[in-house]
Amino acid sequence: MKSYRDVFSELSRQKRAALIPFFVVGDPDFDTSLALVQAAIDAGADVLELGIPFSDPIADGPTIQKADIRAVRSGMNVRRAMEFIRQVKQHRDIPIGLLMYYNLVCHYGKAEFFRDARDAGVNSVLIADMTIDDADEVLGSVRDAGLDSVFMVTPNTSPERMKQIAAQTTGFIYTVSVLGVTGSRDALSDSVEDLVRRLKSLTNVPVCVGFGISKPEHARAVADAGADGAIIGSRIVGMIEANLHNPGKAIAEVSAFLTQVKAALSTSRQGPAAV
């Protein structure tokens, strides 16, 4: 199974930041969702960020919240998500990070969840409503399962917490570019460059930026700022929402968009620092 280290090392040699699309697993249904994710891989995704849908996703904006509800209503649950991931990995072996909420992990059973996730082909699990302060509740099980840890840093995270987060993170640091929830935004926050620079001075693990990246230029800007990856969620999920009755069109639009982003990342002026 391909690790984050494999992928980010290779990208570092190519001086290119990773394209990391985000999908809600099972949005709008299992088969369409799988076709979308496979198309994203074919369009050049380097790493996948997959959300297991939850009824009350408080870190997410309305676009992803609606996708969560669609996916839950279509019958998606944690066990089916594991099957979904197995099928994605059969298409191609690229690293997969899960993004989810703590209640689902607790309900499934922590040790069993991380073990099953690893067996399905997952590389890391980011729990959106768990901070570094409570990481002890899961890190033992994460390590036992052989998974990488991923935590978030936001523009208002104190330098001291950044150090703690950097010390506990083995996969990549999920850097939130704005104060707020997920969602497409017209302009990227000015604070991204400074945030990436500060994190890069603290850690050697890759620094990826998400929240608010909705255009190829945004992705290129975060790569130029030195980030190792650009995570794009709401814009993609919005394309799915706009084409609920025409899955083929959704797939074509997502695929074309990611191809553009990939091209933008490939022509980024400066590549990320070596991993």
Added chain:
Amino acid sequence: MKHRGRYGDYGGYYVPEVLIPVLEELEEAFDRFRDDPAFVAELAELSTHYAGRPTPLYHAKRFSEHVGFKVYLKREDLLHGGAHKVNNTLGQGLLAKHMGKSKLIAETGAGQHGLATAMIGALLGMETKIFMGVTDVERQSVNVHKMKLCGAEVIPVEGGTGTLKDAINDALRYWTSHVTDTFYLFGTAAGPHPYPTIVRHFQSCISREARQQFLDQTGRLPDMVVACVGGGSNAIGAFAHFIDDPDVELIGVEAGGQGVATGKHAASIVAGTPGVLHGARSYLLQDAEGQVMDTESISAGLDYPGVGPEHCHLSDIGRARYVAADDAEVLETFGLLARIEGILPALESTHALAYVAGLKGTLGPETIVMVNLSGRGDKDVGIVEQHRPLE
């Protein structure tokens, strides 16, 4: 954070990273001001002259005759705004002012917390936004109107079932985008630390007063204190100063909706299992997949799938007992109290009364029971009329 905010296995602060600095700031401000003489004096002044504290402890003689034991009502319904909610909004509103925040947001179910926040926003000259589920906007339209009259903006929330849970989701989301100048005035003793502690502190005036009033009026403490539980703010306020009195039985009454057995209810402790929602571990109504369930109650204020962490702990250690009253019992008791005492209780508070009414004939005549009448029922008259039209 300085404290972990745990009550046994419950509580904590399970939130996105972006909220940590603001919760830390809130915790620090609360620790600094809670016993600050100037802050305490200002709160006391407003509690007395604006909100109307102390509230009476009323011996409901005709209701007592009906059930066969002594029932006292702690009249939080007589407070300005018509509910206990003002205790908390005054406290947190002053805290927000002392922290230098200029804007308030709040979530509301029945509208009582929304109204109490709107009132305090007006009083303190702060811009106020109230998040309210669309279902609740419809069923509590009088309170929506009152909030707007106080100058608050009411934001209808369409997600989920359009009830309190969804209003909290959206208020939390809004807060994460406006953390710099906005204070989230959380309405119940749930949510992430330090809210359960803060709300308990500002609501504990209920039991502090009641304890002394019992000693003054009856020469002893009550045998039982009963309060309704949604998130649990009035109940924790009513329990707080009796928790160390082992002879006082504490009963929390949850929303049984159409009956706990039907699955259409909001009885989180009675029928839930531990889980994590809105920043805290608590008893939670969740389905077989761990998704949070839709709840159902005639009372918008109790229509919530989680519950405050201290209640979960009190239940686990056996210090308080939690039961449920269903909609039918509640409607019957609403009419009963109106007819024999001339008091219209909020449908929320009526859950506590319904449980006590159900004890008729089971307790001795000298038994003293306190019911926390957490709010008044004017806002619910339309709902009651829909279900039980007067002839």
